[in-house]
Ligand SMILES: Cc1cc2nc3c(=O)[nH]c(=O)nc-3n(C[C@H](O)[C@H](O)[C@H](O)COP(=O)(O)OP(=O)(O)OC[C@H]3O[C@@H](n4cnc5c(N)ncnc54)[C@H](O)[C@@H]3O)c2cc1C
């Protein structure tokens with residue numbers, strides 16, 4: 001027998017759980033089912049490359065077990081949706097069950113991008129996306145081993161910081177000429193490279209990985225394009241994420257490199273929303289009119305609120321400036337806005353002091369800010385970006401002047 | 412188990428059960444209290460957990476750390492009882508107390 005729910009949420013990660021809470025806060029009284037393919041209660045992902053990797057222990061649950069024991073929400077774990085029938089409004093689960101929906105919220109996130117080189121199936125080669133990935137990695141860590149991390153993005157560098165702290169000898173291999181190249185400018189990239197090098201991490205830039213050297217199914221090294229072999233007891237791959245869109249695209253949803261949604265998070269299929277890492281949406285804080293896919297908790301939460309408001313017939317929340325954080329060693333990065341398309345860069349404060357911000361502007365307006373150990377700048381930047389203000393760049397370069405004081409009077 | 416009452420961002424009273432040792436932020440999030448997102452999970456990065464504690468409750472908890480103070484300096488509508496909810500641990504003696512959620516939000 002098929003039960004039909006007012007709302008079926010597919011994916012029990014940050015976005016899927018946020019939509020459940022946002023619906024409850026908005027007073028939604030209908031029936032809700034959440035189908036998640038992982039066998040564990042929904043958990044937070046950011047700690048996977050931070051505290052949970054360091055300490056293990058209890059899973060960092062997004063909500064307590066008691067939260068899910070209410071009658072208003074049916075949480076199904078280990079339920080992998082394999083097909084969607086948008087005409088009949090049904091979703092089919094791998095175990096044979098079928099759920100009917102009036103509204104479908106697709107929140108399947110993304111999967112770790114696989115490394116396609118010889119030897120990449122080695123048993124001690126890991127990615128960090130799911131709790132089970134980190135549990136497996138922690139089991140493979142030997143005391144004071146050698147770790148090679150492929151990819152110098154946030155996840156790779158956070159992992160490098162944790163493993164260094166645990167006493168491992170870490171090498172990071174990055175294909176382009178600086179770390180964090182996709183997400184920040186050269187000043188911040190240089191700061192993080194030096195931070196890691198000071199902690200004893202070797203950073204190899206502009207190098208490709210030719211293959212994984214294996215023996216009896218286990219990696220013992222990483223072959224670089226240059227011919228060098230980096231010895232390794234464990235290999236971690238952090239080369240980005242691929243949105244989990246196949247099932248909904250097979251059902252007919254449009255979108256290239258994500259599920260295309262409008263400003264209310266509606267896909268091109270009737271009564272189907274998509275939110276979180278899998279959604280591709282025009283963002284009013286982007287310099288480009290092309291839709292973007294954002295991978296952050298704040299984006300997942302905001303799109304969940306937009307969707308819940310729409311489902312209960314409430315006005316949408318005001319657009320939120322995208323933001324992200326990253327913790328490495330004792331350095332806290334908070335970043336606001338989207339930096340792509342900037343034409344001017346202003347550094348506030350001295351990177352060597354360990355407290356500074358980098359502002360990215362386009363035609364005089366603040367687009368984005370990377371704030372390293374300066375929460376005040378982060379808070380100020382979020383406001384200035386949100387109001388699309390122009391900045392006096394000379395004033396803004398002075399770390400003693402609050403950012404809002406550097407806003408130019410309206411012409 | 413104890414119970415505190417939140418006055419949420421829509422001025423509604425929201426009772427919330429808590430386990431001793433958990434934070435004001437997690438108690439709010441697990442009870443769908445409007446205005447508390449706890450976006451960074453308690454990392455002192457987001458300030459989406461800003462609350463006002465009554466004096467009676469503030470007296471029962473350690474004062475804010477330097478990192479919390481730095482974030483508090485920049486929150487909207489800071490008041491005398493302002494704290495970041497993720498930094499305040501609930502204990503049995505707080506049973507029955509009232510916490511006010513700061514600012515707008517959902
Ligand atoms: C290691 C790591 C560190 C991070 N650190 C930060 C950080 O510091 N700050 C920050 O803002 N963001 C961070 N992020 C990004 C953030 O975690 C993501 O943006 C967020 O999880 C997106 O939420 P989501 O719900 O879209 O996807 P997810 O949280 O990935 O949830 C999607 C869920 O759907 C499930 N699913 C997929 N397909 C199906 C299917 N067919 N049927 C049923 N279930 C399915 C998946 O298994 C998963 O459980 C980090 C991510 C990782 C991996």
Ligand code: FES
Pocket residue numbers: 436448449450451452453454455456457458459460495496497498
């Ligand atoms: S939850 Fe982010 S600062 Fe409290």
